[in-house]
Amino acid sequence: xxxxxxxxxxxxxxxxxxxxxxxxxxxxxxxxxxxxxxxxxxxxxxxxxxxxxxxxxxxxxxxxxxxxxxxxxxxxxxxxxxxxxxxxxxxxxxxxxxxxxxxxxxxxxxxxxxxxxxxxxxxxxxxxxxxxxxxxxxxxxxxxxxxxxxxxxxxxxxxxxxxxxxx
Amino acid sequence: xxxxxxxxxxxxxxxxxxxxxxxxxxxxxxxxxxxxxxxxxxxxxxxxxxxxxxxxxxxxxxxxxxxxxxxxxxxxxxxxxxxxxxxxxxxxxxxxxxxxxxxxxxxxxxxxxxxxxxxxxxxxxxxxxxxxxxxxxxxxxxxxxxxxxxxxxxxxxxxxxxxxxxxxxxxxxxxxxxxxxxxxxxxxxxxxxxxxxxxxxxxxxxxxxxxxxxxxxxxxxxxxxxxxxxxxxxxxxxxxxxxxxxxxxxxxxxxxxxxxxxxxxxxxxxxxxxxxxxxxxxxxxxxxxxxxxxxxxxxxxxxxxxxxxxxxxxxxxxx
Numbered sequence: 080x081x082x083x084x085x086x087x088x089x090x091x092x093x094x095x096x097x098x099x100x101x102x103x104x105x106x107x108x109x110x111x112x113x114x115x116x117x118x119x120x121x122x123x124x125x126x127x128x129x130x131x132x133x134x135x136x137x138x139x140x141x142x143x144x145x146x147x148x149x150x151x152x153x154x155x156x157x158x159x160x161x162x163x164x165x166x167x168x169x170x171x172x173x174x175x176x177x178x179x180x181x182x183x184x185x186x187x188x189x190x191x192x193x194x195x196x197x198x199x200x201x202x203x204x205x206x207x208x209x210x211x212x213x214x215x216x217x218x219x220x221x222x223x224x225x226x227x228x229x230x231x232x233x234x235x236x237x238x239x240x241x242x243x244x245x246x
Numbered sequence: 247x248x249x250x251x252x253x254x255x256x257x258x259x260x261x262x263x264x265x266x267x268x269x270x271x272x273x274x275x276x277x278x279x280x281x282x283x284x285x286x287x288x289x290x291x292x293x294x295x296x297x298x299x300x301x302x303x304x305x306x307x308x309x310x311x312x313x314x315x316x317x318x319x320x321x322x323x324x325x326x327x328x329x330x331x332x333x334x335x336x337x338x339x340x341x342x343x344x345x346x347x348x349x350x351x352x353x354x355x356x357x358x359x360x361x362x363x364x365x366x367x368x369x370x371x372x373x374x375x376x377x378x379x380x381x382x383x384x385x386x387x388x389x390x391x392x393x394x395x396x397x398x399x400x401x402x403x404x405x406x407x408x409x410x411x412x413x414x415x416x417x418x419x420x421x422x423x424x425x426x427x428x429x430x431x432x433x434x435x436x437x438x439x440x441x442x443x444x445x446x447x448x449x450x451x452x453x454x455x456x457x458x459x460x461x462x463x464x465x466x467x468x469x470x471x472x473x474x475x476x477x478x479x480x481x482x483x484x485x486x487x488x489x490x491x492x493x494x495x496x497x498x499x500x501x502x503x504x505x506x507x508x509x510x511x512x513x514x515x516x517x518x519x520x521x522x523x524x525x526x527x528x529x530x531x532x533x534x535x536x537x538x539x540x541x542x543x544x545x546x547x548x549x550x551x552x553x554x555x556x557x558x559x560x561x562x563x564x565x
Contacts, residue, residue: 180274187278195281203285211296218274223298232296238341239292239360 091128098136102143109146111190138185145170145194171201176217280304287361288314311336314363316450318524325448326356364555365450371431371548374443384436387429392465432464434478435544439536443551446529449521453556456491457513458534459549462505474509481543487536489516494529518556
């Protein structure tokens, strides 16, 4: 195993669309799902390919980029510093809403806590002060309430909207 | 992106899950949605609960609301809500604390600002020590729709109503809404003007501003329109009134102001105080005085003393 040599161990990941990724072990271990795969299969061969049937290549590439940078930040003791914020801002700047959605789904499936925290906050920022219709379109979801449920929710949250700015 | 059929080749067992269109974010699990909405303000969370079932479910998550409640909310619950069911969810606790809750026989009310969870307090004229209040030549309590506070006597009957409706949150708040209107103290004229008050409360950490809410002149309705009777207004433009504030840990603030605007309710800023320890009770005392006995003053309505987190000051509306 990797402990014997200095050579870095490589983890092989295969996406839903059939692409093979070679990822440095510390980066791959950021993915809780990969980590538990190896915890549960201790005798897995070094060239085992971990299937990731719910993730396609594009978001995975983005996720690896993010995790790789953050593993390095931690190794350099830069965690929490401006450098990290700058990277995160750059990272998210180019991402469309669509890409963000794919990233969060993938990060959720792979169970990467740090990245999930970052993505949920980023998405929340993009949803601030937006209408219900906008948010529905953003997530591509339908209203699945029955009329009765809809009425119940309306009542449930009436308190939040009456007499706003009470003084 | 290409179709995902190649997944079939490396592990046939996965094929049923993997061979499908790109997942929509509609599939995002509730826990993820909850993590997203936890970053939003409470009114936005409530708004988004109407999106679909997953959002509604997420909007009930305790951790979402725990982050919105003041850090010492357990103490607040005890002080403000008292008899709370043990299994009450954090969202409902938040909603309850945002409602108008009364203390000390209805002379004080406390509520959380819905958007930010900050603690706001109001002490009605009946909860203040007013020199000469029992002498009707000087002071009278007059009914009004413009007070922000519960009347003491109205409090008794309405508490029964409130308890009755406690099971139905909507009706509960509906009824509460009516309880807050009551009376203000009206000064006809006096030589020695002094109003004192105090409040002991488990304030969450932060800086708070304290105000007197006053109006020169007496509001009346004439053919359904609001008019202001200023016949007794006099004396306030000769010398300033003094506002003062003390806290149990030695803070003191004061300000002076000439009152010269009639006909609308104004909040006069006494000063600010800072709370460092949310686990201790903070006691504050405040006063408004004009005790220069060379002249009388009158025609003033006293509604309440109000305490808000300082950061809201810019948001307060004037009447």
